Amino acid sequence: MVNMKNLYLYHIIYESMTACLKQFICLLILLSPHIAIANEVLPPKKVNWPFEGAFGTVDRKAAQRGFQVYKEVCAACHGLYNLYYRNLKDLGFSDAEIKEIAKSYTIQDGPNDLGEMFERAALPSDHFSRPYPNEQAARAANNGAYPPDLSLIIKARSNGANYLYSLLTGYTNPPDHFKLMTGLHYNPYFPGSQLAMPAPLTDGQVSYIDGTEASVEQMAMDVTNFLQWAAEPEMENRKSLGLKVILFLVVFTIFFVISKNRIWQNVK
Ligand code: HEC
Structure with a gap:
C-alpha cells in the first residue's frame, strides 16, 4: 500500500528542488553577459x-x-x-659597440680575496643585467x-x-x-x-x-x-640545417630508387 504521507513529502521536496534549480538557471542566464565579458579575451x-x-x-x-x-x-x-651582451654580435653590432653597451651597466661580482661582493662595469661575456636583485624586490616595486x-x-x-x-x-x-x-x-x-x-x-x-x-x-x-x-x-641555423637535410634525403632517395631498379632488373 502506498503511504500517502510519504508521497506528499516527496512531492514537496521534488517541487522545491526544481524551483531552486529554475531560479539558479535564471540567475545564470541573467549574469551570463557579465561573466562572458569578464573573461573575454580578444584573439591576437x-x-x-x-x-x-x-x-x-x-x-x-x-x-x-x-x-x-x-x-x-x-x-x-x-x-x-x-x-649575454656578446650575443648582440649576431644582430650586427660590432665588438666595440658591444663593449660600450656592456660598460654602461654595473653588475655585482665577487667574492674578492676578502670574501666581499663588489660592483664593476659589465663585460661582453656577462649576462644582461637584471633590473631587480630578486623577485621580492621586483614585486615590491610593481604593486605586488x-x-x-x-x-x-x-x-x-x-x-x-x-x-x-x-x-x-x-x-x-x-x-x-x-x-x-x-x-x-x-x-x-x-x-x-x-x-x-x-x-x-x-x-x-x-x-x-x-x-x-x-x-x-x-x-x-x-x-x-x-x-x-x-x-x-639559433632559428636561422636550425632552418638552414633542416633544408640541407631534406635536400640530402631527396638526392639519397633518387639514388636509392635507381640502384634498386638496377639490382632487380634481371629478376622476372
Ligand atoms: C613599469 C614597469 C614595466 C615596464 C616599463 C614594462 N613592463 Fe611589462 N610587465 C610589468 C608588470 C608588473 C607585469 C606583470 C603584469 C601582471 O601579471 O599583471 C608585466 C608583464 C609583461 C608581460 C607578460 C604578459 C603575460 O602574458 O603574462 C610581457 C610580455 C611584458 N610585460 C612585456 C613588456 C615589454 C615588451 C615592455 C617594453 C616595451 C614592458 N613589458 C615594459 C611591468 C613593466
Whole structure:
C-alpha cells in the first residue's frame, strides 16, 4: 500500500528542488553577459613576421631597433637574463659597440680575496643585467605583480609574437560595464582583460638611431622582432640545417630508387 504521507513529502521536496534549480538557471542566464565579458579575451592580431615559415629569417634592422626599445623602456622592469651582451654580435653590432653597451651597466661580482661582493662595469661575456636583485624586490616595486623575464616570453605564450604585439598595442579605455581593479590597467588581449603593467609605449618615446619614426605600432613590432630572436637565436641555423637535410634525403632517395631498379632488373 502506498503511504500517502510519504508521497506528499516527496512531492514537496521534488517541487522545491526544481524551483531552486529554475531560479539558479535564471540567475545564470541573467549574469551570463557579465561573466562572458569578464573573461573575454580578444584573439591576437595577425601580423606577417619576417621570421615565419621555413625560409623565415631575422630582420636585423628591426631587431636592432627592438633592442633599443628593450634597453630604453622594458629593461626598467624586465630582465633578459638568458642573453649575454656578446650575443648582440649576431644582430650586427660590432665588438666595440658591444663593449660600450656592456660598460654602461654595473653588475655585482665577487667574492674578492676578502670574501666581499663588489660592483664593476659589465663585460661582453656577462649576462644582461637584471633590473631587480630578486623577485621580492621586483614585486615590491610593481604593486605586488611580477614582471617576468622576457628571454623566452615569445615561446612561453601561445601565438607568442602576435600576442606580444597585440598586448603592447592593445591598451584602451575599459568599456562602461567593466570593473577595473585599482592598480590594474585595461587590455582586452590579456587573459582577464586587466594587468599590472601600465601601457609601456607612447608615440615618440624612443629616438631611433636610424631615424625611423617611433610610433607605438613600430616600437611594438621592433621589440617583438628582437624578443623573437632572443628566444630562439639559433632559428636561422636550425632552418638552414633542416633544408640541407631534406635536400640530402631527396638526392639519397633518387639514388636509392635507381640502384634498386638496377639490382632487380634481371629478376622476372
Ligand atoms: C613599469 C614597469 C614595466 C615596464 C616599463 C614594462 N613592463 Fe611589462 N610587465 C610589468 C608588470 C608588473 C607585469 C606583470 C603584469 C601582471 O601579471 O599583471 C608585466 C608583464 C609583461 C608581460 C607578460 C604578459 C603575460 O602574458 O603574462 C610581457 C610580455 C611584458 N610585460 C612585456 C613588456 C615589454 C615588451 C615592455 C617594453 C616595451 C614592458 N613589458 C615594459 C611591468 C613593466
